[in-house]
Amino acid sequence: MTYSYYPGCTLKNKARELDDYARRAAAKLGVTMEELPEWQCCGGVYPIAKDEIATKLSSVRALMAARDAGQDLLTLCSACHHVLKRVNHDLQTDEAVQTKVNNYLAPEQPYTGETKVIHYLEMLRDVVGFENLKKQVVNPLKGMKIAPYYGCLLLRPSAVLAMDDPENPAIMEDFIKAIGATPVAYPYRNECCGGYVAMEAPEYACKRCNAINASAASFGAEAIITACPLCMYNLRQNAADPLPVYYFTQLLARALGVEEDEA
């Protein structure tokens, strides 16, 4: 299986591990990730203004490049995934956006949202399959109690992101089970960590992170996993007495024995 892959800026510096482990795990699973030859920042935040076009264009370029390559577009960072998926949805459903974007970019073939955007977790669930993944695990993380942290961007708005039930998701839990660990159920897994105000109003970010971290800990979690570089930074930085926070790809790589291969 070959995907066009959109890493996003953060994965090229602060969140290099997220990207690195993902690529190595994918190789082990027989999935080829072809990084788009040219890509730009997704914008980081999906513009809510209905008539905002310019900040959507870089996403459209990435989406269009995948279409031209005839591949689905694989994403990893929650924020990039969120922005790309929503912009793509706009192009599929909003004629005004479609017209403006195509007038502006003037591509040879107009883009109307043909590309399928798929998150790495969805790829594991729907393409590789968690059952199949389980069979390829060489280092099951037995006895490790892990709290999945979805954050706010991965699941909502659920009609557009269409990944899982936004209030009672299972995809990360099933992933944790597949790599041999035990998922910890706690109520704040789908709440915002306050990452967007971490600089401006750190006290709020602290409050949110504490609630999430403490809730996960109170249910016996030993670690938290996330797909989002911002959540990772924020949970590590702003929670009191923080649990270890990992990218899910790191634990995937560990379970698949990728880390040892390199050593």
Add this chain to the structure above:
Amino acid sequence: MQRIGVFVCWCGSNIAATVDVKQVAETLKSEPGVVFAADYQYMCSEAGQNLIKDAIRDHKLTGVVICSCSPRMHEATFRKTAAAAGLNPYMVEIANIREQCSWIHKDKAVATEKAIILGRAAIAKVHLNAPLTPGESPVTKRALVIGGGIAGIQTALDIAEAGFPVDIVEKQPTIGGKMAQLDKTFPTLDCAACILTPKMVDAAQHENIHIYAYSEVEEVKGFVGNFSVTIRKKARMVDPVKCTGCGLCTEKCPMKKVPNEFNLGMNNRSAIYIPFAQAVPKVATIDPAYCIKMKTGKCGLCSTVCEAGAIDYTQQDELVEEQYGAIVVATGYNPIKLDQFDEFAYAQSPDVITSLEFERLTNAAGPTAGTLLRPSDGKHPHTIVFVQCVGSRCDGGKGKSYCSKICCMYTAKHAMLTREKYPDTDVYVFYIDVRTPGKNFDEFYRRAVEEYGVHYIKGMVGKVAPQADGTLLVQGSDLIENRQLRLNADLVVLAAAIEPDASARPLATKLTASMDTNDFFTEAHPKLRPVESPTAGIFLSGACQGPKDIPETVSQASAAAAKVIGLLVKDKLKGNPCVAHSNEMMCNGCSSCEKVCPYGAITYVDKEFRMPDRTTAIRRVASVNPAVCQGCGACTVACPSGAMDLNGFSNSQIMAEVDAICK
């Protein structure tokens, strides 16, 4: 050529102020065929009607045009007038010069001209009118009630008391419905079982009532007065005649791990079971999905212990066909599934329950014998949060856009009873609005607040977060104080929206009865015919028509019964002669009409026709059942060959009207 009389009504000043009625009468008098024209202040009054009668006799009129109000208002009046003077009532046409003319125009000249045109159109139509005679059909003096909850029971009892036989078809093993699961009933707090179970017994013992429990309606044929219904009696594996309801089999049955639906899965029952102690009929039923004998062939313990020899593992479903004159739908409601509302953690914590589950937890016959205990640890809850409107008044596809109507009152009841029984418990109710119209309803709610100290908070709950210590952190907003609230609760009770029972939609198809987008049955008129379906002979009782509490359900159930009795006392039904008919020579058998008919009045028959060359041919042609046809005209429009036509509104009559208007 018809001899037509034109009668122009002033309607006091309603018409006369905007339309020059004298000029209308004068002008229409010179239309072809018109031999008499007059105007009068109130044509519908006795004097006005006498004017018409006299003119019919004196001028030997064969057709009458009344220029007046809408035919919905007085067509029946004027038809009767004509009939009294010896004229066929279907020779009367109404030109609506009030609602469609005088009321909507200001300029008298324009309105007068339009009134003349409308009169001309009616005259053109009368020229083509033919006398019509309504057909008659006999009435089977027996009623079917589908659904054996409080609605169905009440309807059946009232019909039976009037002397007509009634059958109740109930899909569950017992009648009783939702009300049997309730603890107490608002606003008087009498125990539901104490007022329901005597009615269940009355129904079972009434000489005019037959109960088909554990049965479903398989097929419905026929029409008002003459329905033929096939009922599937599902196999109970128990002979209901022999079974004494002693319950020994349910005690001895080794399979005891079956979720008990009567207690909403909060405890277990055996594979052979009687739903509850007061079940009617009190007969055991084997659940084939769990019965060890049915699944593996081994066991048979119930058969061994049954002294009556009632167990029969070979029993099969049985189909019976019955004839009815009227059918009452009383299929009731269910709380919605809360899968889409996981912000309340219903699926994630056993201590988040629905109001119906709360009802069972406080019911003496429930899983906790009436002691309010948390499902998770069996401890007494000290803080309870009730959340109203879960899925009600909810747009965006997740829930229902309508108000479920009963939740405000039962939540007030739950809150009040909790405070009464357990004064050490803090009770909070989150609400959007408290809606308590109804006799003694608002007083009831205020008692909950003022006497019982229930904390009502205007605002919704955003999240219920189960905590590691077993409590539930309820996050909500208090809109009056304008602040966010966090409450640590031991139990959260969700007032789930209610929706029609899932069996309603397929049943509506069988009955050709219409439904709204929420699958509630549609009434013939929302205000004036609330218990009748638009399909003749089908009546509506209870929550199948819309959310209803018990007092309202019982009222509507009796109203439906009254309508049924009114139908069954007739020996013959006079039909509406303005029904469709098919010109068989023109019909090409395409089925277009059959597909659009909302009443199922059209069937296709193979008929032998003599062809021009003296051979015969079998052709498939449409046939309209005049007793079922409601004269809507959909088929005449759909028919591509023009074979389908409507008596009293034929294509040629309509075209003549159009021509007269466009002249």
